[in-house]
Amino acid sequence: MNLAIVGTGYVGLVSGTCFADMGVNVTCIDINERKIEELRRGVIPIYEPGLEEMVLRNVQAGRLRFGTDLSQGIDDYDVIVCAVGTPPGEDGSADLQYVLEVARTVGRHIGGYTLFVTKSTVPVGTGELVRAAIRRELDQRGMNVEFDVASNPEFLKEGAAIKDFMEPDRVVVGVDSGRARTIMERLYKPFIENGRLLLFTDIPSAEMIKYASNAMLATRISFMNDIANLCERLGADVDMVRQGMGADPRIGPKFLYPGIGYGGSCFPKDVKALVNTARSNGYDMKVLRAVEEVNGAQKRLLFEKFRDYFRGDIAGRRVAVWGLSFKPETDDMREAPSVVIIEHLLRAGCEVCAYDPVASEEARRILGDGVRYCRDKYEAAEGADALMLVTEWQEFRMPDWCAVRKAMRTPVVFDGRNIYNGEELAAKGFAYCSIGRR
Ligand SMILES: NC(=O)C1=CN([C@@H]2O[C@H](COP(=O)(O)OP(=O)(O)OC[C@H]3O[C@@H](n4cnc5c(N)ncnc54)[C@H](O)[C@@H]3O)[C@@H](O)[C@H]2O)C=CC1
Numbered sequence: 001m002n003l004a005i006v007g008t009g010y011v012g013l014v015s016g017t018c019f020a021d022m023g024v025n026v027t028c029i030d031i032n033e034r035k036i037e038e039l040r041r042g043v044i045p046i047y048e049p050g051l052e053e054m055v056l057r058n059v060q061a062g063r064l065r066f067g068t069d070l071s072q073g074i075d076d077y078d079v080i081v082c083a084v085g086t087p088p089g090e091d092g093s094a095d096l097q098y099v100l101e102v103a104r105t106v107g108r109h110i111g112g113y114t115l116f117v118t119k120s121t122v123p124v125g126t127g128e129l130v131r132a133a134i135r136r137e138l139d140q141r142g143m144n145v146e147f148d149v150a151s152n153p154e155f156l157k158e159g160a161a162i163k164d165f166m167e168p169d170r171v172v173v174g175v176d177s178g179r180a181r182t183i184m185e186r187l188y189k190p191f192i193e194n195g196r197l198l199l200f201t202d203i204p205s206a207e208m209i210k211y212a213s214n215a216m217l218a219t220r221i222s223f224m225n226d227i228a229n230l231c232e233r234l235g236a237d238v239d240m241v242r243q244g245m246g247a248d249p250r251i252g253p254k255f256l257y258p259g260i261g262y263g264g265s266c267f268p269k270d271v272k273a274l275v276n277t278a279r280s281n282g283y284d285m286k287v288l289r290a291v292e293e294v295n296g297a298q299k300r301l302l303f304e305k306f307r308d309y310f311r312g313d314i315a316g317r318r319v320a321v322w323g324l325s326f327k328p329e330t331d332d333m334r335e336a337p338s339v340v341i342i343e344h345l346l347r348a349g350c351e352v353c354a355y356d357p358v359a360s361e362e363a364r365r366i367l368g369d370g371v372r373y374c375r376d377k378y379e380a381a382e383g384a385d386a387l388m389l390v391t392e393w394q395e396f397r398m399p400d401w402c403a404v405r406k407a408m409r410t411p412v413v414f415d416g417r418n419i420y421n422g423e424e425l426a427a428k429g430f431a432y433c434s435i436g437r438r
């Protein structure tokens, strides 16, 4: 089978590489020429564990290629998968310009049957917009070419993207033709062995499953953040509460970790987009609006705890920040809580010394040079009045506390991910603040 993946970002590059690994001939296409040039030279544009080795292996085997022009050899593809970005527009709705541009390119160039699969996260109804865009271009060329559209939302998580793609909890495919269904069954057959679910739905339902899933996960996080904040006020410990709740199989233990708010390229934008879709259809998603509000406040929480600890006397203080990416095992800084925290610190006149194992370069593009980017976690702690644990990378879990204590001016730790033990830190001479724990 020959596959084109259009958009070679986190989703396009990972899914293209994984399909290639299963024996499909894949061409990953992107309009970003520099990215494609680098990939051709074996340089991987993102940090994703295991990806580099997998890309190189499949390139070497001749199953994975890169290109900048979808129209070239377009009729050789059995399936065209669209994985371009759908960033939030000004009003929070998903911006479909990139998806529709790919659809128009397909309509302008295909000469025979094509299956157009939307993997990007798109609002309900986009399948129809894509179909109309392709048909319009075909009509303008006076061509009567058969084609199908399908929706195949992606559920991978950054940092665990390869495992998530290779061993999916479920694969969701929205189709409205038998021919499209047969092709998608063939494409995903190797991924759903061991009894994994390949769920066929209609196209609008597949589109909705993606938003509803992300919105549900974001809701769990904001709910737990609310519970944590209340625990703190009542003298309960959210760690114990979380364990007790998670033991109920109807609730389950995953995604119940309070922290400093959800970030990343998807939860924030997808929650916004769903609220927006509802609004433009005359419906108010009250729960999701609250989810967003709680998340906004949670991103400021660590800064507020720091400010309160020093009773507002924070100008000129040096703060060590451990972790910048929105979660561990990625260099993705999109909507990262670190950005909100650091912007508040800088605005309050603090000096920020930050360290992240992989995201410093990406962070510099967003935060600029007002931050000192350090080579390691101990350098960041040098002379600091406070240490903030912002991203729970493994290497932050068991630092040499004696070295940290020696390096810091004031030994106080603000743990934004609840990974440390307060008693242990107290015994080592640190003051300790976490989220919702005693
Ligand atoms: N990042 C993630 O973990 C996940 C993302 N998604 C969804 O997948 C979609 C893509 O997300 P990411 O991979 O994170 O985006 P990204 O921003 O990393 O990559 C998108 C790529 O598309 C390229 N592009 C834009 N227009 C193009 C065109 N006309 N032709 C060819 N290439 C074009 C861009 O140059 C860019 O390299 C979004 O809708 C997102 O919501 C879904 C699941 C997980």
Ligand SMILES: O=C(O)[C@H]1O[C@H](OP(=O)(O)OP(=O)(O)OC[C@H]2O[C@@H](n3ccc(=O)[nH]c3=O)[C@H](O)[C@@H]2O)[C@H](O)[C@@H](O)[C@@H]1O
Binding pocket: 121, 154, 155, 156, 157, 158, 159, 214, 217, 221, 254, 255, 256, 257, 258, 259, 260, 261, 262, 263, 264, 265, 266, 267, 326, 327
């Ligand atoms: O649509 C997407 O892009 C993806 O969005 C999320 O994946 P991702 O954003 O990569 O990372 P997550 O592990 O879900 O974490 C998102 C945010 O929630 C936070 N989080 C997660 C779990 C938790 O218990 N508590 C918590 O605060 C993380 O720190 C992070 O900031 C979903 O988990 C994926 O299924 C989905 O495909």
